[in-house]
């Protein structure tokens with residue numbers, strides 16, 4: 034068992050449509066031509082990076098992992114704290130399952146692994162720019178604070194020296210791929226998780242099939258090559274399964290709309306003239322193309338009815354950016370999404386939701402935030418281009434192709450490959466693509 038290796042590369046926001054071009058590149062083509070593939074994988078709702086990555090390593094939807102958005106509920110104007118820590122995932126992960134079985138694990142900037150030392154032997158925690166602000170000259174201490182493993186600090190230090198400030202793509206991706214490759218060379222962990230985000234960043238800035246996306250795919254191909262070279266250098270190519278997957282697609286949007294403005298004007302939110310919230314009866318936390326509506330008194334039926342009526346009317350008028358309003362019960366039933374919100378708003382696919390509470394309510398896209406960028410996500414998983422899954426190595430049936438899959442099956446498939454037991458998965462291993 035200890036001679037099995039699995040490297041999982043999550044290429045953020047890669048979609049099936051990208052593979053036509055990717056197949057012309059040396060490393061993507063090596064995986065496409067020698068491995069198995071699921072062309073279109075249904076992701077979870079909301080289709081947001083941190084919730085989906087929690088589901089990829091647990092096989093459970095957001096209602097079970099507890100990671101329902103990228104950010105925690107935060108009504109202040111300051112940047113919201115993200116779900117970052119491994120212990121914020123409420124159920125068993127493939128990292129824990131591997132550790133229980135005596136395997137070694139590594140994660141390089143995989144979302145929600147901060148302070149994850151209990152389950153990650155070689156950890157480069159994913160740290161967002163808001164945590165690095167003002168500490169750009171001392172990022173190593175930030176990495177230590179978030180749980181970077183001491184024995185790989187020299188690797189992280191060298192990566193920082195090479196690639197500098199760490200939030201911008203592709204420097205951040207170069208950084209994490211370097212770290213992962215060096216960890217593979219030095220320690221040959223049984224499970225390695227890596228998460229390059231340049232394709233996602235290019236889509237956000239230039240649109241779903243915008244001008245920068247091809248460049249991002251080319252760079253990603255080079256990083257796949259670097260990771261494959263590390264596997265070869267480590268002498269574990271014959272025992273390594275190499276997976277390339279993605280978390281979600283994106284949809285092109287054309288405007289930013291702030292539905293909290295309308296709730297404030299109807300008296301559900303009280304704020305000062307600067308837009309600082311004093312208190313609220315109902316507040317919408319934006320997740321890009323989705324929004325979670327929180328009530329201050331969730332058990333107050335009268336409040337529930339009046340907010341539902343206002344949101345439903347806004348949706349029916351079709352000018353407020355809202356395609357539909359789900360109740361908490363509806364998203365639980367349909368998507369396994371649950372939390373302490375009362376409603377979920379789905380964007381009309383034309384508008385990204387902003388969080389502001391004072392006018393202007395409608396603004397042009399500014400790319401200042403993933404929620405108001407040209408390409409956007411968070412939407413219902415049925416919509417738009419879909420993420421693929423590819424696997425190459427001793428466990429995968431070469432040439433096996435499935436048209437469709439479900440992202441909740443990824444973690445059980447990893448568990449099957451590693452021969453470990455995953456406790457809380459809702460999905461099941463996809464045996465059709467395995468030997």
Ligand SMILES: [Zn+2]
Nearest residue numbers: 045046082280
């Ligand atoms: Zn993502």
